Amino acid sequence: MNPKLVEIVAELFDLEPAAVDDALTPEDVELWDSMNHLRLVSAVEEEFQIKLSMQEIESIRSLAVLRALVEQHTS
Amino acid sequence: MMRAAKLAQRFLLPGFVISLIYGFRFRALVSPRAEVELSPLVKLGKGTQISSFTKVKASDGPLTVGARVSIGTGCFIQAGSAGVTIGDDSLISPNVSIVGSNYRYDRLDIPMHQQGEITKGVMIGKDVWIGVGCAILDGACIGDHAIIAPNAVVSGHVAEKTIASGNPAKPIFTRR
Numbered sequence: 001m002n003p004k005l006v007e008i009v010a011e012l013f014d015l016e017p018a019a020v021d022d023a024l025t026p027e028d029v030e031l032w033d034s035m036n037h038l039r040l041v042s043a044v045e046e047e048f049q050i051k052l053s054m055q056e057i058e059s060i061r062s063l064a065v066l067r068a069l070v071e072q073h074t075s
Numbered sequence: 076m077m078r079a080a081k082l083a084q085r086f087l088l089p090g091f092v093i094s095l096i097y098g099f100r101f102r103a104l105v106s107p108r109a110e111v112e113l114s115p116l117v118k119l120g121k122g123t124q125i126s127s128f129t130k131v132k133a134s135d136g137p138l139t140v141g142a143r144v145s146i147g148t149g150c151f152i153q154a155g156s157a158g159v160t161i162g163d164d165s166l167i168s169p170n171v172s173i174v175g176s177n178y179r180y181d182r183l184d185i186p187m188h189q190q191g192e193i194t195k196g197v198m199i200g201k202d203v204w205i206g207v208g209c210a211i212l213d214g215a216c217i218g219d220h221a222i223i224a225p226n227a228v229v230s231g232h233v234a235e236k237t238i239a240s241g242n243p244a245k246p247i248f249t250r251r
Contacts, residue, residue: 054251
């Protein structure tokens with residue numbers, strides 16, 4: 001995974017970078033509530049200079065989806 | 076004489092009379108258990124609701140509330156001389172404090188309560204949602220459609236459509 005994405009997720013959810021992987025979902029991470037979801041999206045948008053639509057933001061049900069969206073928007 | 080009338084008004088006028096007065100004057104729904112000062116400086120929009128145990132002080136400056144605003148229970152709203160404005164359709168959650176003035180504290184030789192107050196006013200836009208327990212302090216200016224997360228402290232500008240959180244409130248997201 002993109003190291004910058006790992007860094008953002010690890011810092012926001014207070015995780016070890018090694019623990020960040022595709023399978024991470026809001027159910028596994030205690031700090032991943034609706035508010036931090038928006039924080040995550042804002043941080044990712046700023047870092048990668050992209051803009052996600054509201055539907056895309058709602059579709060992020062795991063880190064794999066977010067990674068795919070970032071790749072799709074940056075490529 | 077003026078003072079006696081003011082005191083009589085404050086202590087002898089039951090809550091339901093004040094509710095009726097505001098109901099007839101502005102078509103606003105003020106709970107009889109809310110404590111809204113009876114003052115010509117209070118202007119409420121049509122359909123605005125003020126819930127019980129909310130205290131509204133507006134003897135120093137104007138309080139202008141738009142239409143269909145909902146003010147939750149236990150709020151404290153004080154308008155300084157620069158006034159407090161709340162736009163149409165806004166939602167103020169329970170236990171929100173909106174304070175429209177600050178004490179001066181430039182001098183150490185006299186107590187702060189003798190140094191007077193500074194007031195810049197509070198401006199809350201239309202369709203703003205303020206979360207439970209927020210403190211909206213003098214100088215706050217919140218744009219239309221913004222959301223303030225619970226327990227945030229706002230004393231500066233929050234741009235329109237922004238979701239802001241924390242102390243001091245910082246933008247975390249822009250609504251789209």
